[in-house]
Amino acid sequence: MTPRLFDYYRSSASYRVRIALNLKGIAYESVPVNLLEGAQKEPAYREVNPQGLVPLLEVDGLRIPQSLAIIAYLDATRPEPPLLPSDPADAAHVRSMALTVACDIHPLNNQRVLKYLTGPLGQDEAEKNRWIARWITEGFAALEAMAAPRAGRFLLGDTPTLADLCLVPQMYNARRFHVPLDDFPLLTRVDAEAAANEAFAAAHPDRVAPAA
Template identity: 65%
Template sequence: MIRLFDYYRSSASYRVRIALNLKGLDYERVPVNLLNNDQKSDEYRASNPQGLVPMLEIDGAQLTQSLSIVNYLNGVYPDPPLAPSDPVAAAHVRSMAQVVASDIHPLNNLRVLGYVSDVLGHDKDTRARWYAHWVHEGFEALEQLAIRHGGAYLSGDLPGLADLCLVPQMFNARRFDIPLDDYPTLVAYDAKANALDAFQAAHPDRFD
């Protein structure tokens, strides 16, 4: 049994749900409500000391950090691949994924936004400007990388690592009313990925 501990609107959890679906793997979802601080409970931290989502229980292991989980799934279940076989093309896919997973998302996740407002005392408008700044900075670069290195999907001939990072970030951008007119390539890749069953089944609207 594969068990995914996740929060339905967590971008990192959303990525892993997509990856599991792309690999055709059945799993049991274990909700962890971040708004109720379930992730900070002693019971959860005993398994995941960082107190974050997602966490995947698989093959007798408890795996954390979304891209680490995705890389594990891609290694153990290689078909369909989540990155091209060509080393250079694969490096470009990983780079595009990291723009989202390392540069945009960590600065805009729930705990960081909470710190900006609750601890540093910034108002709602300042928090919104903070969020928008990092999204635009990341998307401006990612748009150009997508033009240069994208294929049928952002990850190449098949949907993969870059797509499963892009789609949750686009969902969040829309949720926070970030204009996307300047990123037509990203919008097109997001729409194409979201037309696939694996992405639709992972969408936050399917859960609560």
């Protein structure tokens, strides 16, 4: 049965999973969940994913939420190409970089947090954008330094890993919110390298956006 990805085109977490599926050559059906219209809160979707979040992947008779859990499952069951190095030290380094994005940057800037800032907390658009820029800039500064000693074409060496799957969607977000990237030449270079890879390019929100 063809895997089904419950997806929102601008979701960073969904974007990571689309890249992983593409890199591994896994055909899948996209099931759009429009976060702006609140589709994730509808009872029918809550039955599929009690968290009411995206992504969720239906695969092998399972329903797997959370992007890093999905990618770990795909890497374990469809191991080529691997997204984590076989060397434990290298794998720990990749996980550390991936989690810098997935745990320390992205959650502070996701839609739920931003809506709370501009809703109950009463912050205006300018303050929201300062909030976004602060956490992306702080996280990217750490990631640039972490990657520098061992980076190649990608964040570790010359092949994509889980860390790159997390970086690329966050770079998209940074540009979307006009966060300056001049201080992050390594991250910018890796992002450009990824953009030349069709598996990454085909997962870009502009390529998967619903028709107007």
